[in-house]
Amino acid sequence: MAKELTVAIVGATGAVGTKMKEQLLKRNFPIKHIKFLASARSAGTEIEFGGNIYQIEEATPEAFEGVDVALFSAGGSVSAKLAPEAAKRGAVVIDNTSHFRMHPDVPLVVPEVNREDLAKHNGIIANPNCSTIQMVAALQPIREQFGLTKVIVSTYQAVSGSGVSAIEELRTQSAEWDAGKNIEAKILPAKSDKKHYPIARNVIPQIDVFTDNGFTYEEMKMINETKKIMHMPDLAVAATCVRVPVVSGHSESVYIEVEKEIGVQEMFDVLRNAPGIVLQDDISAQDYPMPLFVEGEDPVYVGRIRQDLSNKKGFHLWIVSDNLLKGAALNSIQIAESMLEDNLL
Incomplete structure (x- = not known):
């Protein structure tokens, strides 16, 4: 027992x-x-x-x-x-x-x-931070097989990452917009900031407050946490974190550089067999991960895998996961x- x-x-x-x-x-x-x-x-x-x-x-x-x-x-x-x-x-x-x-x-x-x-x-x-978890889960099997030297990520993060009040604000603002009313913003981009912006019908390129180096705390979390989790203090990591009008499910556009020259098929093979990862990448059928369809699902979904056009060691990935679950x-x-x-x- x-x-x-x-x-x-x-x-x-x-x-x-x-x-x-x-x-x-x-x-x-x-x-x-x-x-x-x-x-x-x-x-x-x-x-x-x-x-x-x-x-x-x-x-x-x-x-x-x-x-x-x-x-x-x-x-x-x-x-x-x-x-x-x-x-x-x-x-x-x-x-x-x-x-x-x-x-x-x-x-x-x-x-x-x-x-x-x-x-x-x-x-x-x-x-770890929700956006960090899904990214490192997808990058770890790649790193184990091919090495990893650089990560550049842009996130499309759901409002549920800011809590129940942000979810309610998105719903309220959407209803106000549809009714032709003035939209009132109280929560985003950061609760401690003086200025707030509507998230309904909008995209806000700020999550948490800004640090002295111009990055937000959310971006610095992704940078520092990735290095700590992967035990790679010298890994080159940069992040831009963006809030989008989605209730649940964070999406990430991630560019990476590996140590070996490989092809897309090798990347597919590694991710297809990785724990906690679902490879969803069939462009002929327009099949790729989207937050609407991963809400409530446990795995991290990866798709839109492309080799960079100017660097054979560079790859682009699209990573989506339910931020309240795996995140x-x-x-x-x-x-x-x-x-x-x-x-x-």
Whole structure:
């Protein structure tokens, strides 16, 4: 009989937390007991899971007593305060925020890429950025076979990456536009910015706030996290992150350069057999990945693979995945599953 664990979810009512609940049930994760934790304001409210009703408890350090796995998705400040407390009490924290990702003592893990890093944890494991996860999952099998020297990515990111409020704003703005009303913007491109733009009928070339070097924090996350996950500190990576009026499903146009001169067919063969990857590339049938059709699907989809016209070591790829699943909740659960399989829990 599989080992059963006590699981806690911090932030279970958010977009990612809701998907975490669904994934635990869908994948039959071995749960002995589950706790739902939130702020004092939400404590006492009821939440449904697996046909049963649970009361949300206040997320305090003591609430993690007896917890084996704590899934965090309630914001960086909550993780900063409570994740070390949970780890101190024996829980393995899988944190979906950006707070611990670049900490040198915290593994940043996509199981298909660097599962071995899980053994190095000190109680906290970071789940990477959604746009990073799908890209490195697709690039790892290529890197293993042909090497990798350069990555340039432009993203087309869904509003669900900014949470439930951004989804509602897209829907509200779309309805206002159709009704001929003035559109009000409160959420995007970044909650801390003074200026906001409508996302309905629009494309915003900014996700998160700008850094001093002209890149946004989202872009720097992709750059730095890719290097850390792949253990390639000198890899040339550049990113431009763009928000588009799609509810769920991030898309990425990725240009890479490999070490060996190969053909497109060799690239097809590697991706066709890669774990967690679906090769969807038949231009004769106009068959390629699109966010509308990958929503709710677990894998990372790759298509539109072309060899660069001026560099035989250069290739262009189109990568699409559900950002709330593989980009967040699913990857978190896969981390826990991998730890169970490797006797780390």
